[in-house]
Amino acid sequence: MAAPADAKSPNPGAPPGSAADGARLITLGGGITEVVYALGAQALLVGTDTTSLYPAAAQATPKVGYLRQLSAEGLLALRPTAVVAGADAGPPVVLDQIRSAGVKVELVAADHSWEEVRRKVAAVGRAAGREAAAQALQQQLDARWQAVQERVRAQPPARPPRVLFVLSHSGSPQVAGEQTAADAMIRFMGARNALGGFQGYRPMTAEAMAAAAPDVILTTTQGLEAVGGTDAFWQRPEVALTPAFRQRHTPRALVHLDALELLGFGPRLPDVVERLHRQVVRA
Incomplete structure (x- = not known):
């Protein structure tokens, strides 16, 4: 099992986040928040939703509520430059208000596939200004995914449970x-x-x-x-x-x-x- 992201980043070569980077991120969706920590960009986080509970440090971030029951006032109070969210975040009118305030909103489609994970990594990389680090992380994750899938396919049971x-x-x-x-x-x-x-x-x-x-x-x-x-x-x-x-x-x-x-x-x-x-x- 991989070490927790707050103990050891899966991408140790990524530069640590800092206020000087300019980006102020809000992430909505626990899997998306995990990517921020995997990239070592957690210092850019100014808010997360209530599903963002891993790593443990994410629980101490300012919370904006449940990702499907958001308020524009709560989000804008944190002065984000970008919001990265699952496609089920909302209500839509709140996201429209956020966009109207000049905040970049990127929604990541969910289809329960490995491509969904890849989309989350790419979206966070863009929002954080860490495209190169995101590509490096994705290469590591792709290699790990391929190895696991090969292991699953190697000895299929006669009768899958x-x-x-x-x-x-x-x-x-x-x-x-x-x-x-x-x-x-x-x-x-x-x-x-x-x-x-x-x-x-x-x-x-x-x-x-x-x-x-x-x-x-x-x-x-x-x-x-x-x-x-x-x-x-x-x-x-x-x-x-x-x-x-x-x-x-x-x-x-x-x-x-x-x-x-x-x-x-x-x-x-x-x-x-x-x-x-x-x-x-x-x-």
Whole structure:
């Protein structure tokens, strides 16, 4: 696993950020904020959103709220020169107000691919005036990604495990179908999404769980904590209908990672995929 970005930059040759650089950045989206730290440009950050929790130093940055519930006043009060955000940031009228104030706004499209990570690196490089450093970082990340993907493809299992992602941070638990970040992660690790035939998320019902028949249940650490921990999770009646439940005393039956690490599609993506491949597919 790579060292945390606040302990060791993945691009140690990049010059440290400083106020003299002129750029004042606000980043909206945890994966985008991670890129700033990976480039060693964190001194240029004047604000981040509430999903920007890694590295630990990002938690001490001024917060502008949740990336989908922004206010122009809060953003402009930090006097940014550029805002780099995921395409789901908004509301759109707020971003229009920011642009009208002369702030450069760059939105990064999300398609749950490696190209999404590359777009984030390039966007931060442009906003920070660190294009050369961003290109060097991207070369390192591309090489790491290629190595991990070759490892995943090297010894495919005869029967890829069926993995079901459960999202349960609040309200009723949801399960992930196609065209979701969770679906992409399952495929990247060399496993199979236990659910298909629909896009996005839908409620976790007993019928859906029985039909999915997952060997492994994947969730976020925050979601597991929200339902009261591992023991409480296995007590849900829907889960009792699955092969994973019958193997609940094994480490592979229920796998959880931090939400940003698992679904953020930032520079840690190769490390996360490699770890999940070992824990879920090669176990």
